[in-house]
Amino acid sequence: MNLILYLSDLILPFAVFYIVAAGLLAGRPVYDDFVNGAKEGFKTVLGVMPTLIGLMAGVAVLRASGFLTFLAAFLARFISEQLVMPELISVILVKLFSSSAATGLALDIFREYGTDSRLGMAVSLMLSCTETIFYTMSVYYMSVKVKKTRYTLPGALAATAAGVVMSLVLAARM
Amino acid sequence: MLNLLWGAMIVIGVIWGSLHGTLGAVTEGVLGGARDAVSLCVTMLGILSFWSGILEIGERAGLLEKFSRALRPLIRFLFPGIPKGHPAEQAISTNVIANMLGLGWAATPAGLKAMEQLDTLNEKKGVATNAMCTFLILNMSSLQLIPINMIAYRSQYGSVAPAAIVMPALLATTVSTIVGILAAKAFERTWP
Numbered sequence: 001m002n003l004i005l006y007l008s009d010l011i012l013p014f015a016v017f018y019i020v021a022a023g024l025l026a027g028r029p030v031y032d033d034f035v036n037g038a039k040e041g042f043k044t045v046l047g048v049m050p051t052l053i054g055l056m057a058g059v060a061v062l063r064a065s066g067f068l069t070f071l072a073a074f075l076a077r078f079i080s081e082q083l084v085m086p087e088l089i090s091v092i093l094v095k096l097f098s099s100s101a102a103t104g105l106a107l108d109i110f111r112e113y114g115t116d117s118r119l120g121m122a123v124s125l126m127l128s129c130t131e132t133i134f135y136t137m138s139v140y141y142m143s144v145k146v147k148k149t150r151y152t153l154p155g156a157l158a159a160t161a162a163g164v165v166m167s168l169v170l171a172a173r174m
Numbered sequence: 175m176l177n178l179l180w181g182a183m184i185v186i187g188v189i190w191g192s193l194h195g196t197l198g199a200v201t202e203g204v205l206g207g208a209r210d211a212v213s214l215c216v217t218m219l220g221i222l223s224f225w226s227g228i229l230e231i232g233e234r235a236g237l238l239e240k241f242s243r244a245l246r247p248l249i250r251f252l253f254p255g256i257p258k259g260h261p262a263e264q265a266i267s268t269n270v271i272a273n274m275l276g277l278g279w280a281a282t283p284a285g286l287k288a289m290e291q292l293d294t295l296n297e298k299k300g301v302a303t304n305a306m307c308t309f310l311i312l313n314m315s316s317l318q319l320i321p322i323n324m325i326a327y328r329s330q331y332g333s334v335a336p337a338a339i340v341m342p343a344l345l346a347t348t349v350s351t352i353v354g355i356l357a358a359k360a361f362e363r364t365w366p
Binding site (some may be wrong): 004008016020034037038040041053054060066075097116127129130144150151153171 | 176179180182183184186187188190191194196197200201202203204207208209210212214215218222223224225226227228230232233234235236237240260282285286287289290293294295296299300301302306307308310311313314315316318323324325327328331332333334335336337338339340341342343344345346347348349350351352353354357358361362365
């Protein structure tokens with residue numbers, strides 16, 4: 001696990017180094033390119049801000065009313081707490097439909113339990129290795145008017161399940 | 175989808191709060207949640223702007239094309255039904271690379287183009303082909319190599335090591351992608 005943490009620290013600086021070096025070697029005006037890209041990133045964040053405000057306020061309402069605690073306790077009756085922490089189940093289910101709503105729930109977990117707790121780690125990994133299956137499928141298939149999606153959903157759910165299991169296993173070891 | 179989800183969140187929260195006498199806390203929750211969202215966006219403005227700047231350098235330096243060329247052999251293995259040199263190949267590899275780098279804006283257009291190209295090879299319109307299923311499973315198995323958003327969230331919420339998830343997330347993503355590919359290959363033979 002130590003090696004994994006060590007490599008984690010290396011990847012980001014290395015990626016930045018590699019990309020900037022590639023830009024320099026290609027004779028690009030790297031700083032101009034950087035600023036252009038950063039402007040886009042800036043706009044993207046400003047664009048998602050209203051969404052985040054809405055969702056975080058929404059999750060806060062659910063949390064403050066006591067409903068989230070009830071939901072977790074309710075889910076815990078069906079699933080062994082040793083296996084999956086009940087808080088994670090709602091995140092997984094929501095993530096299948098909406099990435100930003102799942103982020104709202106994840107941030108709530110960060111605030112309640114901390115980012116580096118086992119729960120915080122598990123949810124960080126889980127959201128990093130899963131996609132919004134139902135949303136993606138409907139956008140892509142609608143674009144070519146496909147109605148019969150055959151084995152797309154079972155295949156995607158298998159991949160998601162594998163990601164969730166891996167996240168739980170890895171979070172337990174960190 | 176989100177309309178329903180968000181609407182339900184607010185309605186359930188307020189009804190639940192009034193039944194359990196927690197409406198005061200709900201008010202505080204709304205204000206706190208909205209404030210938290212803004213301070214989170216301030217952190218994200220820094221991290222995500224920096225990262226998109228770096229990615230722009232990479233794209234201008236031709237890394238996107240370079241990587242998608244390197245990916246071709248794998249695409250040939252995954253999609254045996256696509257004739258060699260068909261435009262679908264190019265669109266799929268651009269989509270996959272853009273997803274790996276977390277370039278959402280480059281991934282979706284290329285992905286939709288790939289679907290369109292795959293549909294030209296479709297003999298039964300309205301029914302997904304094997305290639306379409308495999309492509310979407312691959313796409314939805316999550317390909318992003320560096321989860322930069324999650325690193326930003328973690329840093330905002332006081333993580334001592336926001337980037338500690340990079341390697342484990344890469345491992346988890348790799349496993350989910352492999353499982354997705356295996357599932358696609360297995361279904362390809364057996365599904366009617």
